[in-house]
Amino acid sequence: MKVTRRDLLAGAAGAVVLGKTTRAQTRTPVDPTKVRGAPTSAMGQRAPTATPQRLVRGNISSTPHQDLMGIITPSDLHFERHHAGVPEIDPANYSLLIHGMVDRPMVFSLSDLKRFPSVSRIHFLECSGNLGRVAGPETTPGLLAGLTSTSEWTGVKLATLLKEVGVQPKATWLLAEGSDAAVLTRSVPMAKALDDALIAYGQNGEAIRPEQGYPARLFLPGWEGNASVKWLRRIEVSDAPFMTREETSKYTEPFANGTARMFSFQMDARSLITYPAFPNTLAPGWVEIKGIAWTGAGKIRRVEVSTNGGATWAAAELQEPVLSMAHTRFRHLWNWTGGEAVIMSRAVDETGYVQPTRAELLKLRGPGTAIYHMNPITGWVVQATGKVIYKQEPWG
Amino acid sequence: MKVTRRDLLAGAAGAVVLGKTTRAQTRTPVDPTKVRGAPTSAMGQRAPTATPQRLVRGNISSTPHQDLMGIITPSDLHFERHHAGVPEIDPANYSLLIHGMVDRPMVFSLSDLKRFPSVSRIHFLECSGNLGRVAGPETTPGLLAGLTSTSEWTGVKLATLLKEVGVQPKATWLLAEGSDAAVLTRSVPMAKALDDALIAYGQNGEAIRPEQGYPARLFLPGWEGNASVKWLRRIEVSDAPFMTREETSKYTEPFANGTARMFSFQMDARSLITYPAFPNTLAPGWVEIKGIAWTGAGKIRRVEVSTNGGATWAAAELQEPVLSMAHTRFRHLWNWTGGEAVIMSRAVDETGYVQPTRAELLKLRGPGTAIYHMNPITGWVVQATGKVIYKQEPWG
Numbered sequence: 001m002k003v004t005r006r007d008l009l010a011g012a013a014g015a016v017v018l019g020k021t022t023r024a025q026t027r028t029p030v031d032p033t034k035v036r037g038a039p040t041s042a043m044g045q046r047a048p049t050a051t052p053q054r055l056v057r058g059n060i061s062s063t064p065h066q067d068l069m070g071i072i073t074p075s076d077l078h079f080e081r082h083h084a085g086v087p088e089i090d091p092a093n094y095s096l097l098i099h100g101m102v103d104r105p106m107v108f109s110l111s112d113l114k115r116f117p118s119v120s121r122i123h124f125l126e127c128s129g130n131l132g133r134v135a136g137p138e139t140t141p142g143l144l145a146g147l148t149s150t151s152e153w154t155g156v157k158l159a160t161l162l163k164e165v166g167v168q169p170k171a172t173w174l175l176a177e178g179s180d181a182a183v184l185t186r187s188v189p190m191a192k193a194l195d196d197a198l199i200a201y202g203q204n205g206e207a208i209r210p211e212q213g214y215p216a217r218l219f220l221p222g223w224e225g226n227a228s229v230k231w232l233r234r235i236e237v238s239d240a241p242f243m244t245r246e247e248t249s250k251y252t253e254p255f256a257n258g259t260a261r262m263f264s265f266q267m268d269a270r271s272l273i274t275y276p277a278f279p280n281t282l283a284p285g286w287v288e289i290k291g292i293a294w295t296g297a298g299k300i301r302r303v304e305v306s307t308n309g310g311a312t313w314a315a316a317e318l319q320e321p322v323l324s325m326a327h328t329r330f331r332h333l334w335n336w337t338g339g340e341a342v343i344m345s346r347a348v349d350e351t352g353y354v355q356p357t358r359a360e361l362l363k364l365r366g367p368g369t370a371i372y373h374m375n376p377i378t379g380w381v382v383q384a385t386g387k388v389i390y391k392q393e394p395w396g
Numbered sequence: 397m398k399v400t401r402r403d404l405l406a407g408a409a410g411a412v413v414l415g416k417t418t419r420a421q422t423r424t425p426v427d428p429t430k431v432r433g434a435p436t437s438a439m440g441q442r443a444p445t446a447t448p449q450r451l452v453r454g455n456i457s458s459t460p461h462q463d464l465m466g467i468i469t470p471s472d473l474h475f476e477r478h479h480a481g482v483p484e485i486d487p488a489n490y491s492l493l494i495h496g497m498v499d500r501p502m503v504f505s506l507s508d509l510k511r512f513p514s515v516s517r518i519h520f521l522e523c524s525g526n527l528g529r530v531a532g533p534e535t536t537p538g539l540l541a542g543l544t545s546t547s548e549w550t551g552v553k554l555a556t557l558l559k560e561v562g563v564q565p566k567a568t569w570l571l572a573e574g575s576d577a578a579v580l581t582r583s584v585p586m587a588k589a590l591d592d593a594l595i596a597y598g599q600n601g602e603a604i605r606p607e608q609g610y611p612a613r614l615f616l617p618g619w620e621g622n623a624s625v626k627w628l629r630r631i632e633v634s635d636a637p638f639m640t641r642e643e644t645s646k647y648t649e650p651f652a653n654g655t656a657r658m659f660s661f662q663m664d665a666r667s668l669i670t671y672p673a674f675p676n677t678l679a680p681g682w683v684e685i686k687g688i689a690w691t692g693a694g695k696i697r698r699v700e701v702s703t704n705g706g707a708t709w710a711a712a713e714l715q716e717p718v719l720s721m722a723h724t725r726f727r728h729l730w731n732w733t734g735g736e737a738v739i740m741s742r743a744v745d746e747t748g749y750v751q752p753t754r755a756e757l758l759k760l761r762g763p764g765t766a767i768y769h770m771n772p773i774t775g776w777v778v779q780a781t782g783k784v785i786y787k788q789e790p791w792g
Contacts, residue, residue: 030484032575032627037481040457040607042449044472047610049487050603053438061436069550069598070516072468076440077602085433088426091445117684120466120715120725154465179428202465204600206473207446211436214443231428288513319516321717329516 052077055142059083060127062146065274065292071122071319071327073149075204080211081127081147083182087231091215096199100174100237103166110215113199116156120202121221123325124150124294126267128224131374137381138278139390144378145272148294150327151212153219154202158235159194167237175242176218179233186227187241187263188220196221199232222296222325223265224373253373256366269295269355270375271303271330271347282386284338289316292327295349299323302348303330309342309379309395310357316345336382342395344379358393448473451538455479456523458542461670461688467518467715467723469545471600476607477523477543479578483627487611492595496570496633499562506611509595512552512560516598517617519721520546520690522663524620527770533777535786537670540774544666544690546723547608549615550598554631555590563633571638572614575629582623583637583659584616592617595628618692618721619661620769649769652762665691665751666771667699667726667743678782680734685712688723691745695719698744699726705738705775705791712741732778738791740775754789 052067054077061080063073080086091110099105127147134144171190178184188197200219201208208214213230220228226246241247241263253261271293276282289307293300299322304313319329330345346355358376381391448463450473457476459469476482487506495501523543530540567586574580584593596615597604604610609626616624622642637643637659649657667689672678685703689696695718700709715725726741742751754772777787 032483032485033577033579035483036577037478037483038606039481040450040452040455040476040478042452042457043447044450044474044476044605044607047487047603047606050610051439052602054436054440056436056438059436061438068601069514070548070601072548072601074601075470078440080436080440082433082436085435087428087431087433089428091443115682115684117727117729118465118686122717152466152468181429181432183429205464205466205468205470206448207443209440210434210443211440214446286511288511290514321518321719323717331513333513 054079055140055146060147062142063149065141065146065272066277068274071150071292071323071329072204073151075151075209075212078125078149078151078203078209078212079127079147081225082180082211082230083184084180086211087180088210089179089215089231094215096216096232096235098161098165098235098237101168101171101239102237103168104164106165108161110201113156113201113216116160118154118156119198120152120154121198122150122152122323123219123221124148124327125219125225125228126294128226128267128372131376134390134392137389137391140279141272141274141277144390145270147225148327150294151203152205153198153200155198155200155216155219158197158199158218161199162193162237170239171237173238173241175234175236175238175244176227176229176232177234177236178229179231184226184229184246185242185244186229186246187244188218188227189263190237192220192223192265220265222267222298224267227265254366256364264373267294267296268373268375269293269297269300269347269349269353271345271355272378273343273345273380276343276382276388277380278389280388282336282382282388284336284386287334287336289332289334289343291330291345293330293345293347294325294327295347295353296325297349297351297353298325299350300328300347301350301352303328304346304348305330305332305334306344307334307341310344310377313346338384340384341382342379342391343382344377346377450475451536451542456543458538459545461537461542461668462673464670467546467688467719467725468600469547471547471605471608474521474545474547474599474605474608475523475543477621478576478607478626479580480576482607483576484606485575485611485627490611492612492628492631494557494561494631494633497564497567497635498633499564500560502561504557506597509552509597509612512556514550514552515594516548516550517594518546518548518719519615519617520544520723521615521621521624522690524622524663524768527772530786530788533785533787534674536675537668537673540786541666541668543621544723546690547599548601549594549596551594551596551612551615554593554595554614557595558589558633566635567633569634569637571630571632571634571640572623572625572628573630573632574625575627580622580625580642581638581640582625582642583640584614584623585659586633588616588619588661616661618663620663623661650762652760660769663690663692664769664771665689665693665696665743665745665749667741667751668774669701669739669741669776672739672778672784673776674785676784678732678778678784680732680782683730683732685728685730685739687726687741689726689741689743690721690723691743691749692721693745693747693749694721695746696724696743697746697748699724700742700744701726701728701730702740703730703737706740709742734780736780737778738775738787739778740773742773
């Protein structure tokens with residue numbers, strides 16, 4: 001990187017030739033100071049040389065964490081999971097019915113919803129099956145944990161609407177129903193509905209995206225994604241859960257003792273190293289290990305990083321602001337002196353909960369079918385060549 | 397909004413017919429529960445019915461604040477201001493030279509910059525001429541103050557690079573030079589460079605947009621936008637400001653006493669009501685007055701709203717998190733009982749500075765040519781018909 005006096009005499013324009021020139025050139029390079037640039041535009045576009053994409057696998061597409069920085073996920077890269085595709089809904093015909101154990105059943109249009117006092121909150125949303133199909137050594141961060149994304153969500157508090165319709169004293173649950181072809185339904189406890197649940201119509205400053213529930217969805221901060229029913233059309237208030245297909249045939253976790261856990265809504269603390277990871281290759285020297293951590297329990301208190309397969313751990317630096325139930329960036333400087341190394345991260349949340357190992361999780365859940373709410377510590381193997389690959393625990 | 401028992405018997409699917417049906421229908425409505433939706437995709441798109449756009453005026457395009465929610469501005473709606481168009485820069489050939497009063501002049505490639513420890517910060521960026529061409533009653537919030545936007549910026553601290561090159565003890569200023577056809581240059585005090593200045597390569601989680609300086613720009617939190625030189629190619633360290641064309645012919649404010657103010661970098665506290673505003677029309681009843689406030693001095697401490705032309709003021713609710721040098725949302729419930737009303741907002745920042753009236757600003761600056769750093773209290777007139785229009789002070 002050091003330049004000589006001769007380089008300097010050539011001036012700044014000359015300095016650019018010091019860059020990599022071995023790259024295949026598909027066209028004649030242009031000095032950008034000599035040509036007028038592109039005009040202003042009504043809507044910006046990404047640079048053609050910087051276009052991250054979601055990884056599409058059937059009815060899932062995942063956020064490419066390896067390509068991202070900061071805590072906000074660009075809306076068009078927010079992960080997708082839908083049960084019957086993305087419906088097309090005319091906002092002028094959208095309505096939300098709230099009925100059941102209420103004094104005044106009501107139907108709200110989208111503009112009705114927008115007339116109520118609004119709030120904005122920066123929160124992650126995570127699919128409960130965010131460790132579903134981990135593949136071999138060529139697993140990227142997006143493939144490993146790409147079903148979590150963070151947005152600034154804007155909407156009306158569900159509590160505000162429930163006050164409007166007059167929830168009856170004995171009501172303890174509600175049913176949320178989507179208007180997609182799956183007509184997805186989930187039961188939600190009244191306590192959550194009255195606490196921090198939103199009917200969200202905004203995402204990252206503008207209308208929610210179609211695949212995120214346009215024009216409006218339920219949003220339950222910190223809870224498994226499928227319960228935040230998208231394209232929400234109906235809420236039925238009741239005094240018991242509804243035991244829908246989605247909460248009996250799936251979204252239930254078998255345990256090692258033969259029982260199963262239902263209504264396990266909260267997503268537990270997890271962390272993910274996004275760099276270095278497959279397919280990076282390192283050179284010996286200082287490496288900034290970077291990643292994200294999140295928990296449905298509130299704020300991340302601490303993230304610890306190990307560069308020796310879990311033998312010792314060091315506290316990573318957390319990026320401010322550390323927001324409740326939002327991705328939190330961590331960074332840790334590491335001097336890689338060569339030789340094989342296993343790098344791992346573990347999150348500790350404000351309740352004191354520590355992200356477990358896979359062995360600890362499987363001991364509780366039983367071998368085999370654990371798909372949902374799997375938040376094990378994960379690691380990357382830095383090979384002696386500098387090549388980084390994924391390897392599932394045990395790493396030894 | 398109230399529904400009858402008969403409506404309920406028709407069920408939720410029936411409920412949607414209660415919505416507006418007077419709208420011209422360009423095609424047969426489809427029941428979204430009866431057709432499979434669109435598949436997952438590598439990159440999401442906005443709903444065709446929700447596509448806000450920047451307002452383009454020559455070499456400026458402004459953020460449509462009237463269409464936005466929350467504090468993060470979508471990257472493709474961040475305001476633009478460039479002096480010679482948006483250059484196309486090959487990131488593989490990008491370089492940043494740092495020279496002058498330094499011990500070790502160096503050239504950094506983009507990947508060099510990304511190897512240094514990184515930080516992310518949520519900050520606004522505002523053009524110093526953000527009240528340039530206010531028009532008549534049909535002025536929208538975007539036209540009135542659309543040259544401010546908020547992003548999460550990621551990059552390396554300039555202090556880190558300056559440590560690398562070894563700034564000499566007598567150095568007090570630096571020159572930042574862009575690689576667009578304007579070769580824009582600005583002088584920046586060393587104190588700011590060593591404090592919170594970034595060389596930013598990330599915006600809202602991914603690569604910075606071309607019109608924001610891709611692949612890398614200077615970013616000076618809280619300071620007038622033009623000093624945060626885009627497409628940054630050169631930094632020259634010196635012991636005096638460089639007195640460039642951009643800081644002598646413009647970006648200088650004449651004062652009433654015949655003197656002029658140079659190097660007035662910091663953007664002062666300002667607020668903007670984004671709803672209601674032109675072209676909204678109100679019906680009597682409760683209205684949530686919403687808007688944004690920001691200051692280059694740090695955090696917004698308070699926003700006050702008046703609904704009677706400044707006779708009385710009430711504290712608005714601030715949306716958490718209130719971040720330093722970032723747009724802060726405020727909200728205030730107002731019962732509009734009919735009749736003409738002038739609604740206004742004023743920001744107070746953490747230093748105690750109070751956003752001034754236009755009369756106070758003009759008294760200091762002198763009549764006529766004040767273009768830069770104009771942050772007057774602005775207001776909207778709600779006419780007796782409910783129509784909302786812009787009117788410049790005085791409103792009486």
